[in-house]
Amino acid sequence: MELYYIWLKCIKGLGPLSWHILLEEFGDPYEIYQNRMLLVPQGKATAHHLQLLKSGTEESMEKAKQIQEDCRKQGIHIIKYEDSEFAENIRENPEFPILFYAKGTVKENWTHGAGIIGARRCSPEGKECAIKTAIQMVEHHYPVISGLAKGVDSYSHTAAINHGGFTIAVLGFGIDYCYPPEHKKLKEAIAETGLLISEYPPGTPPERYHFPQRNRIIAGLSDILYVIDIGKSSGTKTTIQAAERYGKTICFQ
Structure with missing residues (x-):
């Protein structure tokens, strides 16, 4: 799951509010990645959001894999939105990112x-x-x-x-x-x-x-x-x- 959080965060044109909207409407990043070509606008998720998901996939995934490897080599821990470490008082804030890099x-x-x-x-x-x-x-x-x-x-x-x-x-x-x-x-x-x-x-x-x-x-x-x-x-x-x-x-x- 970690890789897919990084992938979502790497997509150009998306920011904290968009990440939160996509998670709210479509579930976790793995589900979003797997179904990205089939998703249709719903709720707060717009056609623009979905176009960014579809067009930026390959480049963003390669970047995400490199980031994940760099973190592994440098002993950097990734705190994801779904983790218990990502406490409620920050999970509920749509201005916050969906993951942190930590050491x-x-x-x-x-x-x-x-x-x-x-x-x-x-x-x-x-x-x-x-x-x-x-x-x-x-x-x-x-x-x-x-x-x-x-x-x-x-x-x-x-x-x-x-x-x-x-x-x-x-x-x-x-x-x-x-x-x-x-x-x-x-x-x-x-x-x-x-x-x-x-x-x-x-x-x-x-x-x-x-x-x-x-x-x-x-x-x-x-x-x-x-x-x-x-x-x-x-x-x-x-x-x-x-x-x-x-x-x-x-x-x-």
Whole structure:
């Protein structure tokens, strides 16, 4: 089944909402693949959806097989929509992908954490606040969720690790990349004691447009979102907007 989830996600022109519609209307990806030439529009599934399924099959399947092999070689775990690890609070969100690429430990409560985000060039007070907040979350046994960026993100991840907590880094690139490069050791430490997750397959470099997409996942996984030292043009605004859409608690520090 894993291969068919990757295949569906590889089809050009389809995105999260389309993936959810197709699964809702036609069942699991294997059934969609096997019956793709016979499917007719129904419910929210349009003729356009079905044309994309039919026209993109061969190329998408070859790409999916390569991704699956790359994941196997690199020890990357795939969390599928149907898996128990893909908890209800994210399965029901049509903005979320239908699979994640992961490395590290997938704990039972990984989809219920505390997001800590903020400025990359934060003030000394912002740094202190990020560290203090992360330690408090560890003491309350909450996963600390952030995006591996400079500043608030890295201070939060590091504080969680140093105090024996569990931290999740949501990446805007494939798990085999590291951005920024100077966070290589931090990324390795998270893989050893926490969890790296990405909606992007291995081999995907960091791109500017990936990070707003990453931010919605940080918001979706966070029961509460702490916002620290935010600047006027900060990219954290997309995380805040997503958290507001999802009805999350937001605390400005």
